[in-house]
Amino acid sequence: MSPLPDYYTIWHKAGHYGLRIMAALVLIFLMLPILVIMPLSFNAEPFFTFTQGMLSLDPDAYSTRWYQEIVDDQKWRIAIRNSFLVGIAAASIATVLGTLAAVGLASPWMPFKRVITALLLSPMIVPLIIIAAGMFFFYTQFNLVGTFTGLIIAHAALGVPFVIITVTATLSGFDRSLFVAGLSLGASPIKVFWDVVIPLIRPGVISGGLFAFVTSFDEVVLVLFLAGPEQRTIPRQMFSGLREQINPTILAVATLLVVLSATMLFVLEALRRRSARLRGQE
Amino acid sequence: MKDTKAEAFLRFDNVKKSYDQQNLVVKGFDMDVQEGEFITLLGPSGSGKTTVLMMLAGFESVTSGDIAISGKSINKTAPNKRNIGMVFQNYALFPHMTVAENLAYPLSVRKMPKAEIKDRVAEYLALVELSAFGDRRPGQLSGGQRQRVALARAMIFQPTLILMDEPLGALDKNLREQMQFEITRLHKQIGFTVIYVTHDQTEALSMSDRIAVFNDGVVQQCAPPAELYERPVNAFVAEFIGENNFVQGRVTRIEGEIAKVETDTGTITTQTSEGLTEGAQCRVSIRPEKLFIHPTTHAHDNALTATFVTRIYVGDFIRYYFRLPDSTDIIVKVLNDLSAPEFEEGAMAQLLSLTKDCIAFAD
Ligand SMILES: Nc1ncnc2c1ncn2[C@@H]1O[C@H](COP(=O)(O)OP(=O)(O)OP(=O)(O)O)[C@@H](O)[C@H]1O
Numbered sequence: 001m002s003p004l005p006d007y008y009t010i011w012h013k014a015g016h017y018g019l020r021i022m023a024a025l026v027l028i029f030l031m032l033p034i035l036v037i038m039p040l041s042f043n044a045e046p047f048f049t050f051t052q053g054m055l056s057l058d059p060d061a062y063s064t065r066w067y068q069e070i071v072d073d074q075k076w077r078i079a080i081r082n083s084f085l086v087g088i089a090a091a092s093i094a095t096v097l098g099t100l101a102a103v104g105l106a107s108p109w110m111p112f113k114r115v116i117t118a119l120l121l122s123p124m125i126v127p128l129i130i131i132a133a134g135m136f137f138f139y140t141q142f143n144l145v146g147t148f149t150g151l152i153i154a155h156a157a158l159g160v161p162f163v164i165i166t167v168t169a170t171l172s173g174f175d176r177s178l179f180v181a182g183l184s185l186g187a188s189p190i191k192v193f194w195d196v197v198i199p200l201i202r203p204g205v206i207s208g209g210l211f212a213f214v215t216s217f218d219e220v221v222l223v224l225f226l227a228g229p230e231q232r233t234i235p236r237q238m239f240s241g242l243r244e245q246i247n248p249t250i251l252a253v254a255t256l257l258v259v260l261s262a263t264m265l266f267v268l269e270a271l272r273r274r275s276a277r278l279r280g281q282e
Numbered sequence: 283m284k285d286t287k288a289e290a291f292l293r294f295d296n297v298k299k300s301y302d303q304q305n306l307v308v309k310g311f312d313m314d315v316q317e318g319e320f321i322t323l324l325g326p327s328g329s330g331k332t333t334v335l336m337m338l339a340g341f342e343s344v345t346s347g348d349i350a351i352s353g354k355s356i357n358k359t360a361p362n363k364r365n366i367g368m369v370f371q372n373y374a375l376f377p378h379m380t381v382a383e384n385l386a387y388p389l390s391v392r393k394m395p396k397a398e399i400k401d402r403v404a405e406y407l408a409l410v411e412l413s414a415f416g417d418r419r420p421g422q423l424s425g426g427q428r429q430r431v432a433l434a435r436a437m438i439f440q441p442t443l444i445l446m447d448e449p450l451g452a453l454d455k456n457l458r459e460q461m462q463f464e465i466t467r468l469h470k471q472i473g474f475t476v477i478y479v480t481h482d483q484t485e486a487l488s489m490s491d492r493i494a495v496f497n498d499g500v501v502q503q504c505a506p507p508a509e510l511y512e513r514p515v516n517a518f519v520a521e522f523i524g525e526n527n528f529v530q531g532r533v534t535r536i537e538g539e540i541a542k543v544e545t546d547t548g549t550i551t552t553q554t555s556e557g558l559t560e561g562a563q564c565r566v567s568i569r570p571e572k573l574f575i576h577p578t579t580h581a582h583d584n585a586l587t588a589t590f591v592t593r594i595y596v597g598d599f600i601r602y603y604f605r606l607p608d609s610t611d612i613i614v615k616v617l618n619d620l621s622a623p624e625f626e627e628g629a630m631a632q633l634l635s636l637t638k639d640c641i642a643f644a645d
């Protein structure tokens with residue numbers, strides 16, 4: 001940090017440090033609830049509070065038994081499997097559809113651009129409970145309630161807006177003359193799309209896909225409405241765990257989820273930097 | 283300019299373009315281009331140069347008329363099937379590919395064997411003197427280097443035609459001149475056909491075999507640089523190319539190629555131009571370097587009497603500003619040697635010229 005300029009008055013300085021302190025407080029406010037569950041998940045006792053032993057850092061007060069519980073419990077194993085299954089399938093569908101939609105919407109000749117964009121983004125804005133209720137009645141007509149297909153389609157629809165937003169953002173920096181150049185070099189429009197457009201918008205596609213995955217991964221309202229017992233996902237399992245058997249297993253699951261999300265964030269950032277470097281715009 | 287005997291290599295036949303179905307941006311464009319020619323489209327901003335290029339490359343549709351290569355219409359050919367290379371003003375290099383990959387792209391699209399691609403890429407990198415830069419990405423090159431890569435990429439698949447839309451617009455003056463030289467060298471060495479678009483007339487005059495001067499959607503004149511400069515067909519071309527003086531007058535007699543024009547400061551004899559009629563108003567164009575100040579040893583046919591206004595020292599020559607009685611400004615360029623005269627402000631002078639250097643255009 002560079003030293004403060006000499007012309008700073010006491011008020012300047014107060015503002016300078018005040019801003020920093022405020023920012024730190026906000027960060028703490030946001031992070032503390034998430035961070036506090038991490039040590040609690042290593043609690044040796046089936047409580048949600050710090051025991052005397054934990055506070056005095058007694059090694060015996062800590063254990064990994066709740067993590068063991070996740071591995072041992074059939075219900076959690078199925079829930080984890082289901083979450084990944086639904087999340088990956090829904091994110092894949094959302095990524096393909098969202099990318100195509102974004103590319104189409106970026107075309108200068110696209111008619112009714114605003115209306116279509118608004119429609120496609122609506123799952124992000126309409127309250128989940130309304131979507132869930134609507135889908136439930138819609139699905140009953142097609143026997144999709146209580147099926148993986150139904151849940152995956154519903155989650156894909158939730159993920160599409162994220163993909164559209166991230167891909168549109170990368171496309172706005174895309175130089176259309178590159179597309180024209182590709183055609184002039186003899187490549188068909190589809191080949192130019194694969195060879196030039198996709199590599200350049202890949203960071204947007206990947207981050208959109210990850211957002212779609214996370215959206216599906218922690219979504220519980222649609223699952224409550226549309227999933228049967230066989231489609232229980234992690235959030236659904238946590239939801240019933242909270243009611244039925246309160247013990248730190250859900251803290252352990254929560255900790256795992258936090259680690260997973262953090263890892264994805266780092267991957268995203270690394271990808272973004274890599275592609276920026278590849279384009280020589282460091 | 284229509285040539286009905288031999289099939290031209292590239293022919294525009296009464297090509298028209300309208301973007302809004304109302305106003306024609308290009309109005310009846312006719313031009314024949316021979317194989318290996320370097321043709322420049324020159325014209326003021328908004329005159330339709332880029333539009334013509336885009337229609338040729340297939341990125342804009344032709345409203346009416348026909349564009350044909352070797353006698354075959356290409357109006358209905360997809361842009362990627364036209365085999366026309368393009369150099370863009372902003373280079374349009376693929377940023378995620380290395381220089382060598384950029385050059386290899388059009389070849390791999392054409393399914394050329396890998397080994398052959400490698401040799402060809404090396405050959406063209408050497409041609410534009412970038413052999414050491416094959417592994418760099420475009421983002422790591424200077425403007426001039428990128429321009430050379432763009433040039434090599436447009437040439438490497440040996441297209442029937444290469445189009446360049448103000449390819450040097452983004453470069454500074456030194457680099458521009460260097461690249462002009464480079465493009466001319468490659469054109470001579472390889473012999474491809476070029477359609478070049480520029481704003482810069484020095485660039486056009488020094489590089490082209492022929493220049494098509496565009497205005498208002500029509501070609502005003504298409505001729506080799508010297509002819510364009512010495513024998514403009516109308517006042518627009520005379521004014522647009524280089525510097526020119528215009529003297530108002532009235533045509534009194536036309537005898538073959540020679541016209542007599544009556545002006546406020548006496549009668550002068552001039553070359554005629556199309557559309558000139560006896561008795562009509564006209565404008566006589568005389569280049570600043572074709573006017574001489576009396577006394578001089580140069581032969582002359584005409585004399586104008588003008589008032590001296592000022593002179594500006596430019597270095598290798600001196601620019602004199604005179605004013606005619608009807609308050610038209612006249613510029614005279616005189617080589618900066620001992621013969622450059624000095625004048626008092628308001629002094630009268632005789633400006634001399636040859637008939638062959640004066641052209642009368644119908645007003
Ligand atoms: N896509 C378009 N839609 C509507 N009008 C257009 C379009 N492109 C160009 N025009 C119009 O057509 C005319 C010719 O444009 P063009 O780009 O061909 O000019 P230019 O000679 O290349 O000019 P410059 O030297 O400034 O590049 C201009 O009046 C322009 O406004």
Ligand SMILES: [Mg+2]
Pocket residue numbers: 331332333447
């Ligand atoms: Mg243009």
